[in-house]
Amino acid sequence: MSRRTAPWLRIGIDVGGTNTDAVALDSDDRLVARAKRPTSDDVTGGMRAALAVVLAELGARAGDVRSVMVGTTHATNAVVGRRDLAKVGVLRIGASVTAAVPPLADWPEDLHRAAVAGTAQVDGGHLIDGYPVAPLDVEAVKRFLGDLAGRAQAIAVTGVFSPVHPEHELRVADLVRTELGPGVHTSMGHQIGALGLLARENSTVLNAALRPTVAAVTSALGHALDEHGLDVATYFTQNDGTLMDAAHADRFPLLTIGSGPSNSLRGAALLTGLAEAVVADVGGTTTDLGVLVDGFARESAAGSVIGGVRTNLPMPDVLSIAYGGGTVVYEDRTGPESVDRAITAHALVFGGATPTLTDAAVFAGRLTLGDRARLGSGPGGRLKAAVEDFDQHLSEAVSLVSHGRRDQPVVAVGGAAGLIPATVDGHSVERPRHADVANAVGAALALVSGEHETVVPAGSGRLDALEEARETAVARAVAAGADPVGTAVVRIREVPLSYGGRRSIRVAVKAVGPLAAPS
Amino acid sequence: MREQGVLTTADLEDLALGCAVYGTGGGGDVSGESLAAFLALKAHGDVSLVRMADLPPDGLILPLSMIGSPTVGQEMLGSGREAAAVREEVERLTGRPVAAVMAMEIGGANGVAPVGWAAQLGLPLVDADGMGRALPELQMVSMHVAGLEPSVVVLVDALGNLATLRPVDAAWAERWGRALCVASGSSALLADHLLTPADHGAVVHGSVSRALEAGRVIRTAEEPMDALVTALGARRLLTGTIEDLDRDTDEGFVRGSVTVSGRGLDLGRELRVDLQNENLVAREGESVLASVPDLISICDTRTGIPIATESLRFGQRVTVIAWPCDPLWRTARGLETAGPAAFGYPHPYVPVETLPERNSR
Numbered sequence: 001m002s003r004r005t006a007p008w009l010r011i012g013i014d015v016g017g018t019n020t021d022a023v024a025l026d027s028d029d030r031l032v033a034r035a036k037r038p039t040s041d042d043v044t045g046g047m048r049a050a051l052a053v054v055l056a057e058l059g060a061r062a063g064d065v066r067s068v069m070v071g072t073t074h075a076t077n078a079v080v081g082r083r084d085l086a087k088v089g090v091l092r093i094g095a096s097v098t099a100a101v102p103p104l105a106d107w108p109e110d111l112h113r114a115a116v117a118g119t120a121q122v123d124g125g126h127l128i129d130g131y132p133v134a135p136l137d138v139e140a141v142k143r144f145l146g147d148l149a150g151r152a153q154a155i156a157v158t159g160v161f162s163p164v165h166p167e168h169e170l171r172v173a174d175l176v177r178t179e180l181g182p183g184v185h186t187s188m189g190h191q192i193g194a195l196g197l198l199a200r201e202n203s204t205v206l207n208a209a210l211r212p213t214v215a216a217v218t219s220a221l222g223h224a225l226d227e228h229g230l231d232v233a234t235y236f237t238q239n240d241g242t243l244m245d246a247a248h249a250d251r252f253p254l255l256t257i258g259s260g261p262s263n264s265l266r267g268a269a270l271l272t273g274l275a276e277a278v279v280a281d282v283g284g285t286t287t288d289l290g291v292l293v294d295g296f297a298r299e300s301a302a303g304s305v306i307g308g309v310r311t312n313l314p315m316p317d318v319l320s321i322a323y324g325g326g327t328v329v330y331e332d333r334t335g336p337e338s339v340d341r342a343i344t345a346h347a348l349v350f351g352g353a354t355p356t357l358t359d360a361a362v363f364a365g366r367l368t369l370g371d372r373a374r375l376g377s378g379p380g381g382r383l384k385a386a387v388e389d390f391d392q393h394l395s396e397a398v399s400l401v402s403h404g405r406r407d408q409p410v411v412a413v414g415g416a417a418g419l420i421p422a423t424v425d426g427h428s429v430e431r432p433r434h435a436d437v438a439n440a441v442g443a444a445l446a447l448v449s450g451e452h453e454t455v456v457p458a459g460s461g462r463l464d465a466l467e468e469a470r471e472t473a474v475a476r477a478v479a480a481g482a483d484p485v486g487t488a489v490v491r492i493r494e495v496p497l498s499y500g501g502r503r504s505i506r507v508a509v510k511a512v513g514p515l516a517a518p519s
Numbered sequence: 520m521r522e523q524g525v526l527t528t529a530d531l532e533d534l535a536l537g538c539a540v541y542g543t544g545g546g547g548d549v550s551g552e553s554l555a556a557f558l559a560l561k562a563h564g565d566v567s568l569v570r571m572a573d574l575p576p577d578g579l580i581l582p583l584s585m586i587g588s589p590t591v592g593q594e595m596l597g598s599g600r601e602a603a604a605v606r607e608e609v610e611r612l613t614g615r616p617v618a619a620v621m622a623m624e625i626g627g628a629n630g631v632a633p634v635g636w637a638a639q640l641g642l643p644l645v646d647a648d649g650m651g652r653a654l655p656e657l658q659m660v661s662m663h664v665a666g667l668e669p670s671v672v673v674l675v676d677a678l679g680n681l682a683t684l685r686p687v688d689a690a691w692a693e694r695w696g697r698a699l700c701v702a703s704g705s706s707a708l709l710a711d712h713l714l715t716p717a718d719h720g721a722v723v724h725g726s727v728s729r730a731l732e733a734g735r736v737i738r739t740a741e742e743p744m745d746a747l748v749t750a751l752g753a754r755r756l757l758t759g760t761i762e763d764l765d766r767d768t769d770e771g772f773v774r775g776s777v778t779v780s781g782r783g784l785d786l787g788r789e790l791r792v793d794l795q796n797e798n799l800v801a802r803e804g805e806s807v808l809a810s811v812p813d814l815i816s817i818c819d820t821r822t823g824i825p826i827a828t829e830s831l832r833f834g835q836r837v838t839v840i841a842w843p844c845d846p847l848w849r850t851a852r853g854l855e856t857a858g859p860a861a862f863g864y865p866h867p868y869v870p871v872e873t874l875p876e877r878n879s880r
Contacts, residue, residue: 096678096679097596097677097678098597098598098677100558101555102558128591128704129704195593196548196593197596198596294834298834298835299832405783
């Protein structure tokens with residue numbers, strides 16, 4: 001992608017469990033600066049530190065930076081850790097036709113406690129063909145909102161068939177503004193997801209609960225950029241590895257979940273030029289194995305479960321094994337405990353007292369770092385066995401995700417990529433340059449996407465409606481920053497909605513394109 | 520170990536997995552129905568699973584199924600009062616108490632939901648169904664093949680609208696039932712072909728137990744794909760990667776196909792599976808390797824978990840398996856009802872186990 005424009009740079013930042021990485025790429029996708037800093041407890045500090053290093057390395061060229069892309073684990077951590085979540089008022093519209101399963105029926109109790117201020121089901125909603133189930137019970141909505149005043153920071157509203165008929169959800173959002181004021185945010189199901197009430201409802205509630213967490217990141221990023229006098233477009237990477245702008249991330253924080261594995265897979269593809277490969281991302285605590293198909297992450301066939309809750313978010317298919325650079329080597333076993341971020345304080349080669357997998361890899365000659373002499377020169381004992389444990393589990397996992405197909409190379413990325421042996425289960429191993437910051441590279445080079453979902457009539461009107469849906473998806477991608485020239489529809493999913501009588505088809509269209517050069 | 524003859528919340532995961540296997544790609548996502556059944560079992564207690572022969576000779580059996588679009592069923596979850604309304608109407612019409620609930624269709628969500636309905640009604644569930652798989656039309660049931668007429672059809676929707684139909688035959692039951700279902704937003708609970716134990720030849724016996732077993736195998740086996748093939752007495756048609764998904768939606772009916780490219784031992788081979796909600800026919804080149812009414816399932820190779828038609832994606836690693844249908848579908852009337860010709864195919868039906876094997880396993 002070398003277009004005739006002024007020189008411009010973009011920065012990719014990846015916030016991992018152990019390290020926060022940042023890279024700067026030029027308009028020909030060459031890496032021109034990079035940084036790796038420990039992830040801080042508040043997460044934001046590490047991001048600022050990494051950004052500062054990259055900007056310092058760029059020097060005068062820092063002024064050419066036009067965009068910053070961030071992959072963040074804040075949202076995942078918040079849901080899994082049940083912390084920093086907003087208290088959400090959960091409202092379902094369409095009580096009479098959906099009461100068989102009430103809202104949040106299968107939520108883990110601790111998540112419910114951490115994220116929910118109250119729930120209610122009210123009359124309203126529509127049938128698939130638009131016929132009203134009942135008028136929206138405005139009085140019941142007002143009563144519910146009145147009960148929540150002062151207790152709920154956000155409202156999640158999900159109506160039956162709202163992706164096709166959003167009117168009642170929009171009316172509730174109006175009522176929230178008038179009854180509770182503009183400070184209370186409303187997440188609406190029709191903006192969050194597809195048909196499938198329970199998964200959409202769960203996603204909508206999580207999205208509302210995650211607002212403060214991700215808003216803190218977007219505003220911290222804004223401040224950090226201001227400090228450096230950078231006036232740039234800011235983007236966040238999504239579960240599918242594409243970009244959304246910071247304002248979109250503020251409204252749809254849920255979409256940042258799963259971006260880590262997507263970025264590492266995309267980064268591995270871009271660093272190696274491979275479209276089909278197994279990618280092993282070795283971090284401090286785990287090694288995550290994913291599969292590249294056509295240069296993108298293979299999607300999981302199973303529905304994605306986040307913090308014990310089933311959602312409608314497509315996720316990369318990732319198999320994790322509990323071995324990373326910080327994995328502790330015990331007398332009788334290897335891990336799963338990890339010293340994680342404290343590796344430089346605890347590992348033997350760094351003068352610490354805890355044998356880790358990093359020490360084992362140094363002993364085996366795979367890594368050259370720290371002080372090898374601290375490991376002694378004996379037969380190795382447990383350190384040798386730990387490397388064997390890792391190799392065996394890695395081989396099994398690679399065999400599982402590749403289905404025994406050995407013609408695909410394994411791409412080793414991540415901060416502890418050096419742990420990966422020369423071959424794995426008969427697969428060759430590729431070690432691209434900058435493999436240790438592959439996630440940040442993946443973030444910097446992520447594509448911009450636009451999605452549109454609608455229901456179109458079957459039969460004669462279908463093609464026109466489909467064309468309109470395609471145009472809408474492309475327009476949304478371009479509005480989100482994609483270059484109109486390279487933007488194309490990459491996915492159309494059609495699902496029939498009835499067997500007999502009037503038939504209609506649910507259509508989901510996704511368009512992606514490269515980020516447009518700044519004008 | 521499961522207590523013999525009792526279904527508890529602990530059985531639902533296996534049942535859902537097994538019903539997805541017998542759903543052969545259709546029958547809808549089972550997760551919503553599983554949750555509804557879970558809540559019903561928690562609220563109303565466990566359900567006994569009985570053989571038809573264990574019921575009193577005049578015991579009235581209520582075959583139930585949701586009809587309409589599975590996609591709609593995942594959105595309009597129901598009021599939770601539908602089963603009670605149907606039972607009340609059936610008892611009023613017949614003047615007899617209902618003795619047990621039966622699944623009309625073991626495949627997909629309709630195999631899981633009856634556990635919840637039985638719990639709500641405080642009735643046992645018969646270990647049988649009307650298909651031994653999933654099929655798209657009302658007359659595609661074992662009772663029809665056995666020559667029974669659907670003399671009374673009761674439909675109720677989530678809003679509480681209820682209709683009793685007295686169609687002249689199974690085809691009219693389908694036509695009228697569909698029309699009302701569409702008016703109700705493409706989802707309704709339906710009871711037809713009321714049975715007694717005297718009709719033991721008109722159902723597929725042991726369906727619930729078989730689904731539970733298939734699910735248990737997938738969940739617990741170390742090599743789930745191999746174990747499932749063995750448990751079903753299935754044939755492994757091909758192991759590979761989804762290479763192409765093609766959906767022709769003319770006429771509003773999805774007649775699609777999925778192409779799977781062989782990997783490993785199957786390298787160089789290519790299989791095409793035709794779908795029309797369910798997986799209907801598996802072909803290699805011009806040769807039919809398996810055909811409806813035999814069952815064809817596309818499973819995740821690693822986990823053995825069957826993949827629903829609408830969840831198929833490019834690049835998935837899958838194993839396509841096929842196994843024999845219930846013998847009643849292989850009778851002349853069975854094939855007329857749900858054989859290749861009933862789905863518009865010109866090829867003659869050949870039982871899957873007698874077709875030549877293609878792969879090297």
